[in-house]
Amino acid sequence: MSWNSFGRIFRFTTWGESHGPAIGVVVDGCPPGIALSEADIQPWLDKRRPGASRFTTQRREPDLVRILSGVFEGRTTGTPISLMIENVDQRSKDYSEVARAYRPGHADYAYDAKYGLRDHRGGGRSSARETAARVAAGAVARLVIPGVRVRAWVEAIGGDAVDVRAFDDPEIDRNPFFCPDARAAARWEGLVDAARKAGSSLGAVVACEATGVPAGWGAPIYAKLDAELAAACMGVNAVKGVEIGDGFAAAAATGEANADPMRTGADGPAFLANHAGGIAGGIATGQPIRLRVAFKPTSSILTPIDTVTREGENTAIATKGRHDPCVGIRGAPVIEAMVALVLADQALLHRAQCGGDTVG
Secondary structure, eight states: OOOOEEOSSSEEEEEEOTTSSEEEEEEESOOTTOBOOHHHHHHHHHHHOTTSSTTSOOOOOOOOEEEEESEETTEEOSSOEEEEEEOOOOOGGGGHHHHHBOOTTSSHHHHHHHHSOOOOSTTGGGSGGGHHHHHHHHHHHHHHOTTOEEEEEEEEETTEEOOGGGOOGGGGGTSTTOOSOHHHHHHHHHHHHHHHHTTOOOOEEEEEEEESOOTTOBOSGGGOHHHHHHHHHHTSTTEEEEEETTGGGGGGSOHHHHOOOEEEETTEEEESOOTTTTEETTEEOSSOEEEEEEEOOOSOOSSOEEEEBTTSOEEEEOOOSOOOSOTTTTHHHHHHHHHHHHHHHHHHHHHHHHOSOOOO
16 A cells, blocks of 8 residues: 655654554654653643543553654654554454445445455554554654644534634643533533434534744645645545635635735734634745644444445445544544644755754
């Protein structure tokens, strides 16, 4: 299988399957001399870890990371950093029906059509399990851009959105939904519980903001910062849409309403709005970078859905096993990681072309 790598200078390659012995990632292009240990990576994996609440899959994985290479005496060496996470709670027998028939909405048929075979145990490489490796790589990326803060939260579940006037940053870490609105989080408990009991699932919207990104990162035309961010987020399992700044709402605005007016500031232009999401012409403006990501409902559900077998016979399938009733909940740490990975790569690209001490 090709295309398991992402990035240009700061590049990572994930490996492993949902029900294999382990998953992992190789991070290449990390500058040398950065302090790195498992303790720098584990807290981010703990945020994404399955089984942390009743609102996520009950697969029990500790997601303990091991650094296998690229670090000597506690610092990166400039050589490839290999990270491994063991799988300890697989139940492959739960997927016996999946071996016989395709799950609608999942990658089962598409993989079979492309490769002529597929790993039906939990979806193999198409499983959200793979994203743990991305979160581990993202933890390394954050160390390359220490002046940048990347923060993601769940903005809506099942169409029920937070009240932006009640946004409370610390609240994101106080509830199992990564929700900045305590009242919305309380409502979502009932929504997600009801979906699980009904054998169904819900979609979600994850928002992300990166602050501290200096003006100038990115590139025009074929390495636009917003294009790289969109590609990174669209490559996450179950993501079906990405908006930068106002996104689709900009199509309904006038030119003057969509503009980001500027006045003279102490250190360059002071922006009076941020409809562009902190990016203009593919290059960071120095404003907060803002994006929103749409996650579809989990495709593996207990409700029977019409499908076909590999032999072309009509049937129905109800997917057994342990699945997220709303995969977007654990998508917040993954989107954070992908944004951090893109920004680390862009920081190194900027330094390579324009010079300056812009990283670590």
